[in-house]
Amino acid sequence: MIKREESLSYHCLGRPGKIELRVTKPCLTPWQMRLAYLPGASYPSAEIAADPAAASLYTLRGNLVAVVTNGTAVPGLGDIGPAAAKPMQEGVAMLLKRLADIDVFDLELDTRDPEAFVETVRMLEPTFGAINLKDIKAPEGLVIYESLRSSLGIPVFHENLYSTAVVAAAALLNGLELAEKRIGEVRVVLCGAGTVGIGCARLFLASGSARKPPGV
Numbered sequence: 675m676i677k678r679e680e681s682l683s684y685h686c687l688g689r690p691g692k693i694e695l696r697v698t699k700p701c702l703t704p705w706q707m708r709l710a711y712l713p714g715a716s717y718p719s720a721e722i723a724a725d726p727a728a729a730s731l732y733t734l735r736g737n738l739v740a741v742v743t744n745g746t747a748v749p750g751l752g753d754i755g756p757a758a759a760k761p762m763q764e765g766v767a768m769l770l771k772r773l774a775d776i777d778v779f780d781l782e783l784d785t786r787d788p789e790a791f792v793e794t795v796r797m798l799e800p801t802f803g804a805i806n807l808k809d810i811k812a813p814e815g816l817v818i819y820e821s822l823r824s825s826l827g828i829p830v831f832h833e834n835l836y837s838t839a840v841v842a843a844a845a846l847l848n849g850l851e852l853a854e855k856r857i858g859e860v861r862v863v864l865c866g867a868g869t870v871g872i873g874c875a876r877l878f879l880a881s882g883s884a885r886k887p888p889g890v
């Protein structure tokens with residue numbers, strides 16, 4: 675059981691928050707500083723201008739993910755706004771780094787307008803290798819996801835649409851295997867049609883669940 679005092683101490687003691695930026699190349703001498711910025715950075719910049727795919731060779735972009743929210747559907751708290759959502763965002767960034775060595779910038783956008791949200795993320799595409807949407811209330815979150823997925827040239831994920839669905843589908847399929855039943859033979863009932871429920875329904879259907887229950 676996580677206690678309030680323990681959590682607050684964990685998040686604030688030492689350096690506030692849970693993530694920080696670190697340099698990955700030596701930058702101590704004047705020569706190294708010139709390599710890092712000017713004139714050194716002009717050479718990879720020219721390479722990327724000639725071939726945009728080279729950004730993954732010379733910069734962090736290929737391993738950098740934006741985790742983006744407006745704080746309208748934070749787990750257990752609901753609509754608490756972008757600033758209050760930041761501890762959750764930092765937590766995701768920390769887990770992705772710890773478990774998969776993926777670098778994350780957490781972005782908290784102060785807007786409830788899906789079009790403004792989409793346009794902001796769209797303009798940031800050159801910075802990132804992928805976008806992960808998180809804790810955005812339905813149906814706006816789904817509208818944002820579909821719009822970005824169709825307009826961006828990088829992968830776009832919706833954490834609430836996928837993460838619970840993967841776990842739920844694994845539990846369902848494993849349970850059916852133990853019961854010696856097939857997914858197309860059973861009736862699956864979902865309580866609620868939010869982003870998580872829709873994600874589960876989509877994955878269950880893709881796994882072989884019948885749209886119309888047997889005998890109906």
